[in-house]
Amino acid sequence: MEFADLVQAEQAGGADAETLGLLLAGLAGLLLFCAFRPGITAAVAEPAMWIVSLILVAVACLMLLARHIWMGRYKEERERRRSEALSQARCAYCGGQNAPGTKKCAFCGAPLR
Secondary structure, X not given: OOHHHHHHXXXXXXXHHHHHHHXXXXXXXXXXXXXXXXXXXXXXXXXXXXXXXXXXXXXXXXXXXXXXXXXXXXXXXXXXXHHHHHHHOEOOOOOOEOOOOOOEOOOOXXXXX
C-alpha cells in the first residue's frame, strides 16, 4: 500500500470517526438540555422527577465518556498509521528519508520495501 492510499484511507476513516464523535457530543448535549426541565419540575412540584433528570444526566455523561475514549483510540490509530507510512519511506541501508511512493533510495540507490 502506497502513501497516497494510506492518506485516502485515513481521510475516509477519519470522516467517520469525526462524525461519530460529533454525533455523540451533540446527543449528550441534547440530553443534558432535556435533563434541565425535569430538574426544574422536581425542584418546584414533583420530587420524583429528580430520578428522570439524574438518569438523563448519567446517560449524557456516559456518552461524553464514550466519545472521549473513541476519539482517543482514533487519534492513536491515526498516529500509528502515519508513523508506519513514514518509516516505509526510510531506507533500510543508509537511513535516508525518501519521498513516499519512491521505489529506490535517492541517496544510495537501494530498493525500498
